[in-house]
Amino acid sequence: MNADAPLLQMRGITKRFPGVIANEGVDFEVRYGEVHTLLGENGAGKSTLMKILFGLYAPDEGEVLLRGEKVSISSPSDAIAARIGMVHQHFMLVPTQTVAENVALGLKSKRGVLTDLDSVSERIREISEEQGLAVNPSEEVWRLSVGERQRVEIIKALYRDAELLVLDEPTAVLTPQEVEDLFVVLRRMTESGRGLVFISHKLHEVMALSDRITVLRNGKVSGHTVPAESSREDLAQMMVGRAVRLTPERPIVEAGPPRLTIRSLSVTGDRGTTAVDNVDLDVHSGEILGVAGVSGNGQRELAEVIAGLRDPQAGATIDLDGMSLLGVDTRARRDRGLSYVPEERMRDGAIGDFTVSENLILVDHGGDQFSRSGLLNFGAIKEHAAALVERYAVKTPDIDTPTSSLSGGNIQKVIMARELTAEPKLLIASQPTRGVDIGSAEYIHERLMEQREKGTATIVISEDLDEVIGLSDRIAVMFEGRIIDIVDSEDATREAIGLLMAGVTN
Amino acid sequence: MSQFFTLSILVATLASGIRLAVPYLIAALGETIGQRSGVLNLGVDGVMLLSAFFTYWTVLETGNMWLATAVGLGVGLVMGLIYAVVTVFFHATQGISGIGIFLFGLGFSELMFRKQVGAPTPVDKIAEVDIPLLSKIPHIGELFFQHDLLIYFAFGLVPIVSFMLRKTTFGMNISAVGENPQAADSLGVSVAKTRFAAILLGNLLAGLAGATLALQLGLFQGNLTNGLGFIAVALVYFGAWRPTGVMVGALLYGMVQATVNQLKIQGSIPQSASDIAAMAPALLTIAALAVLAGRIKAPSALTRPFSRA
Ligand SMILES: Nc1ncnc2c1ncn2[C@@H]1O[C@H](COP(=O)(O)OP(=O)(O)O)[C@@H](O)[C@H]1O
Ligand SMILES: [Mg+2]
Numbered sequence: 001m002n003a004d005a006p007l008l009q010m011r012g013i014t015k016r017f018p019g020v021i022a023n024e025g026v027d028f029e030v031r032y033g034e035v036h037t038l039l040g041e042n043g044a045g046k047s048t049l050m051k052i053l054f055g056l057y058a059p060d061e062g063e064v065l066l067r068g069e070k071v072s073i074s075s076p077s078d079a080i081a082a083r084i085g086m087v088h089q090h091f092m093l094v095p096t097q098t099v100a101e102n103v104a105l106g107l108k109s110k111r112g113v114l115t116d117l118d119s120v121s122e123r124i125r126e127i128s129e130e131q132g133l134a135v136n137p138s139e140e141v142w143r144l145s146v147g148e149r150q151r152v153e154i155i156k157a158l159y160r161d162a163e164l165l166v167l168d169e170p171t172a173v174l175t176p177q178e179v180e181d182l183f184v185v186l187r188r189m190t191e192s193g194r195g196l197v198f199i200s201h202k203l204h205e206v207m208a209l210s211d212r213i214t215v216l217r218n219g220k221v222s223g224h225t226v227p228a229e230s231s232r233e234d235l236a237q238m239m240v241g242r243a244v245r246l247t248p249e250r251p252i253v254e255a256g257p258p259r260l261t262i263r264s265l266s267v268t269g270d271r272g273t274t275a276v277d278n279v280d281l282d283v284h285s286g287e288i289l290g291v292a293g294v295s296g297n298g299q300r301e302l303a304e305v306i307a308g309l310r311d312p313q314a315g316a317t318i319d320l321d322g323m324s325l326l327g328v329d330t331r332a333r334r335d336r337g338l339s340y341v342p343e344e345r346m347r348d349g350a351i352g353d354f355t356v357s358e359n360l361i362l363v364d365h366g367g368d369q370f371s372r373s374g375l376l377n378f379g380a381i382k383e384h385a386a387a388l389v390e391r392y393a394v395k396t397p398d399i400d401t402p403t404s405s406l407s408g409g410n411i412q413k414v415i416m417a418r419e420l421t422a423e424p425k426l427l428i429a430s431q432p433t434r435g436v437d438i439g440s441a442e443y444i445h446e447r448l449m450e451q452r453e454k455g456t457a458t459i460v461i462s463e464d465l466d467e468v469i470g471l472s473d474r475i476a477v478m479f480e481g482r483i484i485d486i487v488d489s490e491d492a493t494r495e496a497i498g499l500l501m502a503g504v505t506n
Numbered sequence: 507m508s509q510f511f512t513l514s515i516l517v518a519t520l521a522s523g524i525r526l527a528v529p530y531l532i533a534a535l536g537e538t539i540g541q542r543s544g545v546l547n548l549g550v551d552g553v554m555l556l557s558a559f560f561t562y563w564t565v566l567e568t569g570n571m572w573l574a575t576a577v578g579l580g581v582g583l584v585m586g587l588i589y590a591v592v593t594v595f596f597h598a599t600q601g602i603s604g605i606g607i608f609l610f611g612l613g614f615s616e617l618m619f620r621k622q623v624g625a626p627t628p629v630d631k632i633a634e635v636d637i638p639l640l641s642k643i644p645h646i647g648e649l650f651f652q653h654d655l656l657i658y659f660a661f662g663l664v665p666i667v668s669f670m671l672r673k674t675t676f677g678m679n680i681s682a683v684g685e686n687p688q689a690a691d692s693l694g695v696s697v698a699k700t701r702f703a704a705i706l707l708g709n710l711l712a713g714l715a716g717a718t719l720a721l722q723l724g725l726f727q728g729n730l731t732n733g734l735g736f737i738a739v740a741l742v743y744f745g746a747w748r749p750t751g752v753m754v755g756a757l758l759y760g761m762v763q764a765t766v767n768q769l770k771i772q773g774s775i776p777q778s779a780s781d782i783a784a785m786a787p788a789l790l791t792i793a794a795l796a797v798l799a800g801r802i803k804a805p806s807a808l809t810r811p812f813s814r815a
Contacts, residue, residue: 056692056814077694092689094682095806105682106693109675156693 005068006031007164007195008053013062015048019397022048024219026062030164030195035186037198037206040216041239041437042407043395046199047089049216050166054079054086066164077106085157089168089199091149095142099135100124103156120159127158132185147178154185165189166197171205172435175295175463183209201239201437203232203246217241240439247470248445251453255473256285259457260306260426263317267301267310267481275301276312277481283426283457288448290472290489291461294501298481299461300343303428306459307340308333320426337425341415341432343461349415352404356396357385359403360418392417393443409440416444420451427451427458433467445471465494479503517645519768520761525653527760528660529554529719533738534745534752535660535667536711541742542671543704544684544807545593548604549585550712551735552611557581557716559615562726563622565629575656575717582713583706585611590705594698597811608735616728623726631724632656656718661753663711668749680704684805687812697812744794746802758790 008030015023022045030036038046051057053064055073064071066082073079079086093102104120121137128135133151141149150170157165167186171179186209190196200206206213207227215223215238223238236244260283269275276298283289293299304310306318308330318325325333342349350359361381385399392413396406403411412432419427429448433441448471452458462468468475469492476486477500485500533550540547557578564574589607592598632654641651671677679700682690687697712735719734720726737759745751769775 054692075694076692080694086692088692090688092686092692094685094689096681096685097678101678101682102689104675105678105690106695113674113676115673115675115678 005065007067009065009068010049010053011063011065013049013052013064014060015045015052015057016060021219023052023059026216026219026221028214028221030197032193032195033190034211035190035196035198035209037200037210037213038216039199039201039206039213039235039239040222041201041439042409043437044216044239045219046216047168048219050086050168050197050199053166054084080106080160080162083161083163084166085154085160085162085164086166087150087153087157087168087170089172091153093141093149093152096140098138098140099144099152099155100137102141102152103137103159107160123159124155127155131155131158131188132181146173147175147181150174150178150182158189162194164195164197166199168199169201170198171200171202179205203235203438206235207232215239236438239437244438244442246438246442247466248442248449250449250471250473253286253453255287256455258282259285259321260459261317261319261322262306265302265305265316265318266313267298267305268313269298269301274313275481276305279481279483281476281483283459285455285457286452287473288452288458288460288471290468290475291459291478292463292465292468292475292497292501293478295463297478297501299478300430301481302478303340303343303430303459303461306426306428307338307342334422337422339419339422339424339427341412341419341427341429343430343434350403350411353402355400356389356394356403356406356414357381357399359414360385360388360399388417388421392447393440407437409436412436412444413440416447420447423454424451424456427456428461429458430461431463432460433462433464441467465497469494469497477501513645515768517648519764521649521652522767523761523764524649524757525657525722525760526763527756528657528722529715529734530738530741530759531753531756532660532663532718533712533715533735534741534756535663535749536708536715537739537742538708538745538747538749538752539667539671539680539704539711540708541808542684542747542805543680543701544687544805544810544812545701545705545708546600546604546739546809547589547607547705547708547712548601548736548739549589549607549611550604550715550738551731551733552608552615553582553585553709553712554716554719554731554735555611555615555729556585557713558720558730559619559726561717562629562720563618565721565724566623566627569630571630571632571721574721575714578717578720579710579713581716582709582711585713586706586709589709590702593811594701594705597813600809600811612729615726615730619726619728626725626727628725632721654722656714656721660718664749664753671749676700676703681805683812684807687807687810691812691814701812743804744790746794747805755790755794762790 006029010026010028013023013026026049028049038049040046048057052059053073055075055078058074064073071082073082100117100121103124104115104117110116110119124137127133133155135148135151135155141152144152170182174182186196198209210227213225213227213235214221215235217239222241232246236246262279262281265276265279266274267276279302291299291302301310305312308325308328316326320336320338323336361384382399389396389399394413394417395410403414432444432448436444448458448460460468460471469489472489474486475489475492475497476483477497479501480503484503484505533554537547537550560581561574561578564577565571585607589603592603593600634652634654637651641647671680679690679695682695683697683700691697719730741752741755741759744755770777
């Protein structure tokens, strides 16, 4: 034990995967009581570095020092014994078990072979009180909200007395309010001397929480900084390696006639309640209409009903270029010029086990271009796929890689590429850049703008207010299924939209 | 119908149903443990055949039923070791490896029988043990308290397995490893060891099921089980991966079989109707799945090998 040494030092870490160098000579350090942010695009190597720390991967080169002493961590058990805790990017929870069972997993029980869930629950209650992490120990995990699940993950680490806590993209799945609550908890944890590694690519969060920032790009450290000395644009530049526009340029486009006309649209939601309540809406050619709202106020149902995945209640009108879309299946809607980028990319937008090239032709495979009398023309498909991968800068080893192994941003680019090559008349994009790195987000924004100039009518549904304001010509705010106001984006401020999202009109 | 089913015939049929249910019950409990840890074992039937043969052979040679039971358990253990090494350490596809085990058991048990025994030679069956006093209660006694020890043991296993799965750290590890092996691994629970142990336990019970069959029938012949082990696998689905559910399924199946047997004896239905009984578990399982569909799901990691990177 060396009193002056930092809590963690990783030196010269290199990790190679077949075809990729995920980490190359990375140095990283965490002091007691600080939040040290690892910032980087998807695929930059952040998770890999932390998995090496946690004993999930063995580094090819480099060394790890904890509290000044060289350690060899070759399994999660070693990491836990060394008081390292990790909240993984994909939650590591057993949904069928209770919170207490999840926390107790892998621990020695005081009652020998029998579980000691009562005493575990007791300790969980203590921790949740001390740290402000409200959670019910006897609840089954599958019933919990995403925010609650994350609290369970943090409690799991604290229960094992973690002194160094790694949080891999903890905010990716949280609502803004949950993020704020989380930050309060994390701050409190550093006050007791714990060191935190925070991984994110949301710049305003990084600025708000970090003491220090280390930026990774393509597996290498591309810079160190502290929030006071850098702007968001500086951080973005370190991440991407070039200057990045955080808000897209929006050239003036003369909005054309309405392409999408919606009248008296009501939709029944999953729970049988009215999810969309008597909505009237026009979206014009060459216009991006942003839909803002707190998640669960009918945005998803609105998108799904236009895309044909859900039926409206009787009496509604949905016309595209004057032709009704009602009673027309999804396939026929596509043929009439509708493209849809769904919110749940992996569930609704792509087939994970399919290769990149297969996903790129997923909806067009029946067309003459790719098949002849029912047989797929692999030559044409490969050519088309390779061209799209290049044009959309999809980061993938090759076009035959299973799509599920790509990062979220790159999966989104694949879907965008597929949907936009259809040259849609109407495009619905749900959360187009959620979980997407800024380089890809900038790219997706540019493509949306390009489409706008070509006269597409676009609906962008997003919970990211900066994105909605930056992209849209007009912003419709949804609250409890109704569109409570539509504002021109020129006049829109975050605050005004925020109030409308809370249902406050004047 | 009523003149065919007097009370005493009904009781005798039900008692026979309970007895018939037992090999299914034991095998399905073992399969439940394995599947809860994420490992499907389609080789149960083969393990049962091997264990039934060696149990029978031991009785034939020594006359010692306890030794024979131990041999049957030993066969289960050895087959479990093989299956565990193949699926856990070599990440072999579980469906295929299980079928391999089945085919091996089917062929090898028949081969051994022909070489070592040759002609079907009956041996003593396991004796019934009447529970004092209780067995004297009219009808109830015959139903529940005039059975062999293996039957009492099999039903005793239901709460034991259930308790093991729900109240012990081992049981927690099993279901964690079957639902989300990555999560278990990230907390230092060894997925390999847990699955290994679950497979051994499951096969031990498959061995016991085979031994039970041989001891209850007092004979052996090629393909003695006639697919019983596969029915046991189906019963795990029917029972929604819960020991009590599996027991209900096994009992239902035993009862259907006993009823068909009784009706055949009475001549109410033709001899060929064993086909109906053979279809019963499939029909039961489909019916149960139709009712339960969406409410109960299989362990998420079932049939999926685990490795870290
Ligand atoms: N298990 C793995 N096998 C092969 N390649 C991997 C594996 N894990 C990560 N990679 C690759 O290593 C690079 C870094 O990935 P990762 O550390 O997950 O990035 P980040 O967390 O910064 O998004 C990516 O190119 C990714 O595809
Ligand atoms: Mg990551």
